[in-house]
Amino acid sequence: MTNPLSSTKILIVAEHDRGHLKLATLAAVCCAQQVCQATGGAFEILVLGEQVADVVSSLAPYGAAVVLKADHSSLLNPVADQYAQVISKVVKDRGATMVAAAASTFSKDVLPRAAALVDAGMLGDVVSVTPDGDDFTFERVMFAGNVIATVKLDGPLKVLTVRSSAFSVPTKVDAASPVIDVSVDSSSQSGLTTFVSREEKPSGRPDATEARIVVSGGRALKNSEDFERLVGGLADKLGAAVGSSRALVDSGITSNTLQIGQTGKVVAPDLYIGLGISGAIQHLAGMKDSKVIVAVNQDSDAPIFEIADYGLVADVYQVVPELIGKLGQK
Amino acid sequence: MKILVPLKRVPDYDTKIRVNAAGSGIETDGVKYSINPFDAIALEEAIRLREGLGDVEIVAVSIGTEECQEQLRAGMAMGADRALLVRHDASLDSLAVAKILAAVYRREQPNLVLMGKQAIDDDANQAGQMLAALLGIGQATFISKLELPKDAKQVVCCRETDAGLETVSVQLPAVITADLRLNEPRYVTALGIMKAKKKPLEEMTTADLGVDATSRTRVLSLRMAPQRKAGVRVKSVDELLQKLREEARVI
Ligand SMILES: Cc1cc2nc3c(=O)[nH]c(=O)nc-3n(C[C@H](O)[C@H](O)[C@H](O)COP(=O)(O)OP(=O)(O)OC[C@H]3O[C@@H](n4cnc5c(N)ncnc54)[C@H](O)[C@@H]3O)c2cc1C
Ligand SMILES: Cc1cc2nc3c(=O)[nH]c(=O)nc-3n(C[C@H](O)[C@H](O)[C@H](O)COP(=O)(O)OP(=O)(O)OC[C@H]3O[C@@H](n4cnc5c(N)ncnc54)[C@H](O)[C@@H]3O)c2cc1C
Numbered sequence: 249m250t251n252p253l254s255s256t257k258i259l260i261v262a263e264h265d266r267g268h269l270k271l272a273t274l275a276a277v278c279c280a281q282q283v284c285q286a287t288g289g290a291f292e293i294l295v296l297g298e299q300v301a302d303v304v305s306s307l308a309p310y311g312a313a314v315v316l317k318a319d320h321s322s323l324l325n326p327v328a329d330q331y332a333q334v335i336s337k338v339v340k341d342r343g344a345t346m347v348a349a350a351a352s353t354f355s356k357d358v359l360p361r362a363a364a365l366v367d368a369g370m371l372g373d374v375v376s377v378t379p380d381g382d383d384f385t386f387e388r389v390m391f392a393g394n395v396i397a398t399v400k401l402d403g404p405l406k407v408l409t410v411r412s413s414a415f416s417v418p419t420k421v422d423a424a425s426p427v428i429d430v431s432v433d434s435s436s437q438s439g440l441t442t443f444v445s446r447e448e449k450p451s452g453r454p455d456a457t458e459a460r461i462v463v464s465g466g467r468a469l470k471n472s473e474d475f476e477r478l479v480g481g482l483a484d485k486l487g488a489a490v491g492s493s494r495a496l497v498d499s500g501i502t503s504n505t506l507q508i509g510q511t512g513k514v515v516a517p518d519l520y521i522g523l524g525i526s527g528a529i530q531h532l533a534g535m536k537d538s539k540v541i542v543a544v545n546q547d548s549d550a551p552i553f554e555i556a557d558y559g560l561v562a563d564v565y566q567v568v569p570e571l572i573g574k575l576g577q578k
Numbered sequence: 579m580k581i582l583v584p585l586k587r588v589p590d591y592d593t594k595i596r597v598n599a600a601g602s603g604i605e606t607d608g609v610k611y612s613i614n615p616f617d618a619i620a621l622e623e624a625i626r627l628r629e630g631l632g633d634v635e636i637v638a639v640s641i642g643t644e645e646c647q648e649q650l651r652a653g654m655a656m657g658a659d660r661a662l663l664v665r666h667d668a669s670l671d672s673l674a675v676a677k678i679l680a681a682v683y684r685r686e687q688p689n690l691v692l693m694g695k696q697a698i699d700d701d702a703n704q705a706g707q708m709l710a711a712l713l714g715i716g717q718a719t720f721i722s723k724l725e726l727p728k729d730a731k732q733v734v735c736c737r738e739t740d741a742g743l744e745t746v747s748v749q750l751p752a753v754i755t756a757d758l759r760l761n762e763p764r765y766v767t768a769l770g771i772m773k774a775k776k777k778p779l780e781e782m783t784t785a786d787l788g789v790d791a792t793s794r795t796r797v798l799s800l801r802m803a804p805q806r807k808a809g810v811r812v813k814s815v816d817e818l819l820q821k822l823r824e825e826a827r828v829i
Contacts, residue, residue: 265741327746328707328717353739357719360672360704364711369673369794372702389803390701391595395604396803400796440716441748444734448742457740461828486829498759504722504738510701511758513740519828530591536806540826542818548811557809558821570815575829 252382256289259344260312261335263354264295264303271458272350275412277310279348279377281419286379289345292316294338294430296331298324308424315425316342320432325443326354332361333438338430339366344405346384351409351514352457363407370407371399373514375414392510393533412457413516413537449503451490453480456508459489461519464508464535466493468524468545468564472501478568479523485575491515491535493525509534524564527552544568579634581624582688583658584679586614587642587649588699601799613649615763616694618656620756622763623724624692625657631728635659637686641678643667647779654774655766661779662686664787671795672700676708681787683713688751690733695720695755710753718748722759 258280263270280291290313295303297319304317318334335358339347347362349355351373363370375396376387386399386408401408456462463486465479475496483490492502494509508515510533520538525531527543527550535541536555543556546563553559560567589595589604590612596605613621621638628634638658640646643665650661664678683691696703710717722743723736730750737744738757748754784791812818822829 328719329710332711353720356703357707357717357739360707361711361717363704364673364676364708367673369671370702370704370708371795372704385798391589391604391699392701394595394803395597395800397800398798400798402794402796438714438716439749440752441718441746444745444747446742446744455740494758503742504759505740505742510698511696519822519826540822540828541806541809542822553811554808555806557826558818559809559811560813560815560818561811567815571819574815574819 251287251379253287253379253384254289256283256287256346257342257344258283258289258291258346258348259339259342260291260293261347261349261355261359262293262295262303262307263350263352264297264300266297267299267302269303269306270350270352272352272412273307274418275415276348276350276410277307277312278415278418279410281311282415283346283377283379292342292344293425294318294335296323296326296334304427308427309420310418310425311421312425315427316430317427318430318432320434322432322434326358327441327443328357328361329438329440331358332365334430334432335359335362336365339405347405347407349409351411355409359407359409366405368405368407369401369403371401372409374408374410377408392529393536394529411514413514449505453483454489456489456491456506456515456517457513460517461486461488461521462491462508462515462517462535462538463488463521463523464491464493464525465496465502465523466525467495469496469501474565475501478564481572482521482523482568482575485572493531522552522556523568525552526550527555579631579690580686580688581627581634581636582683582686582691583617583621583624583636583638583653584691584693584705585617585621585638585640585649585653586694586697587611587640587646588614588697591615591698597800597802601801603800611645611648613652614694614697616696616698616756616758618763619758619760620692620694621653621656621658622761623756625764626761627726628657631726637662637688639664639679639682641666641670641675650779651774652766654777654779655770656764657770658777660777663779663781665781665783666791669793669797670791671793672702672704673708674791674793675705676712678784678787678789678791679705679709680712681789683709685787690751691753693753693755695757706753706755713753716748716752717754718746718752719755720757721754722757724754724760
């Protein structure tokens with residue numbers, strides 16, 4: 249008997265940073281592979297941007313039926329209304345029944361807009377997709393990660409973003425996916441929003457969502473020099489990414505890109521080290537799925553100790569230099 | 579100039595959320611409700627725009643049960659000029675919320691919709707983007723700074739993205755969604771509360787607005803996310819390093 253869901257056709261919207269594939273996209277590919285394996289359906293990957301040949305080729309070995317390339321100067325910057333227009337057209341043209349992307353600020357900006365253009369419901373931060381008769385059942389997190397909801401999404405087209413921490417790396421296949429060019433009609437671009445500029449502080453360190461170890465600092469760090477010396481110094485010793493609580497972002501000590509939590513990034517590294525972070529639920533929402541959690545805090549009642557595997561009650565200004573020193577020696 | 583600010587009624591951010599025994603919803607007994615924090619930030623920004631630009635009317639709108647009046651009164655105590663309550667007692671998903679807000683928008687014809695980037699209960703982060711799409715107008719999401727000179731036809735926004743900060747210019751009318759760093763909402767004063775009692779709060783239903791608010795999202799059940807257990811306390815840096823190397827094997 250054929251699976252009632254065998255006509256499932258998933259469209260993955262890839263994300264890249266001017267030509268470098270964001271690894272979180274692979275979690276969406278992994279999700280698509282799982283669904284297709286269970287249903288007999290197929291998936292396609294859409295790459296939008298300008299000069300995206302490298303991204304397209306890095307996505308070729310994962311068994312997508314095709315990789316769709318929307319390469320156009322008007323797509324140089326990810327402006328939501330332009331991207332959403334192209335995505336919604338591709339969804340219709342390719343007959344997609346599901347659209348998926350990694351849960352990121354890019355997807356959260358663009359995908360709901362595309363979903364509304366095609367009158368589809370959407371689920372954000374999905375952690376599992378399960379075929380269920382002739383439909384699917386999804387799980388997603390809400391209330392700052394404290395509650396997991398089991399939900400259905402009615403309608404012929406379902407749009408979702410997936411949490412990369414809930415999916416692993418996709419398997420590679422021998423044959424490369426064929427590439428199809430998507431024509432982009434720049435005259436249909438609305439120009440409602442104009443990209444002006446971008447400000448990024450290249451840190452030379454890995455992104456917290458892609459690193460095996462994350463060292464994070466909280467309000468215990470008094471200024472950016474101390475943050476760099478202690479949190480940055482420990483991260484560099486471990487080849488780790490740095491992260492921070494909202495408190496430091498608000499006080500201008502760290503950049504918004506480092507914020508971990510309900511309204512920042514969600515990370516699930518092998519090791520998370522929280523230095524002088526109290527452990528508010530909004531922060532825990534972004535890191536509690538880490539495999540091993542270490543907390544250093546001078547307050548033995550700090551809530552972060554309730555979830556830490558290893559807790560050290562101490563002053564970060566004293567023990568972090570010692571940690572950095574001792575990591576050099578075996 | 580007219581600014582529409584949606585205010586969602588949500589459990590206060592420092593409430594400990596518990597799923598009820600049936601797994602059908604959250605325990606509501608003893609839960610304090612507030613304006614969604616991001617919406618309070620959006621309202622604050624609207625008030626600051628009015629303080630800067632002069633002639634601005636701020637209309638707060640909430641969708642839900644009669645209880646949402648509480649958040650609308652609080653919004654008017656902060657400074658909104660009047661309020662609309664769209665009565666809908668069943669749960670709504672983001673697309674349905676966006677469709678209702680689109681109908682309110684068509685009725686009110688504001689120049690700007692300032693709303694929160696996400697509701698801290700469902701954490702969907704979709705309604706604003708969907709609303710902008712339905713109206714065919716521009717959007718700027720997750721913004722931490724906004725500039726709107728008098729008589730300007732566009733608003734310049736600084737957006738918080740995963741990669742840093744991005745500046746975009748959006749034609750008015752537009753939908754703007756607020757991030758936490760945009761501002762710090764003011765406290766409500768006793769005088770504000772007194773004044774709010776006299777401000778108009780109009781009620782309508784989704785039927786009055788002619789909107790089909792059927793949700794696509796159906797919730798089957800809820801459960802608490804697995805809780806981590808407290809691990810061990812170590813006494814020294816040496817002990818910590820030994821545990822990380824030999825027990826956890828992560829370094
Ligand atoms: C809607 C909403 C969304 C939010 N989203 C996020 C989010 O995404 N991410 C986030 O992080 N926060 C978020 N917050 C803020 C959150 O509620 C907390 O305020 C924040 O996480 C606190 O940061 P902190 O732990 O660094 O600071 P604090 O809570 O001030 O804790 C500092 C800790 O450092 C310890 N300490 C101080 N000095 C030392 C020292 N010398 N050595 C060792 N320990 C020391 C103290 O004992 C204390 O435990 C959000 C809040 C709201 C309302
Ligand atoms: C367990 C569970 C899971 C759910 N999962 C989903 C899901 O994945 N996708 C989905 O679409 N729906 C889902 N729903 C339905 C859920 O009720 C909607 O997400 C919600 O009503 C609308 O989205 P939001 O408030 O989270 O919007 P967001 O997009 O997070 O909110 C952004 C902004 O929209 C405005 N806003 C939203 N609602 C209102 C309101 N009622 N009144 C005034 N302003 C408002 C506010 O300004 C808010 O800051 C779920 C419901 C439950 C109970």
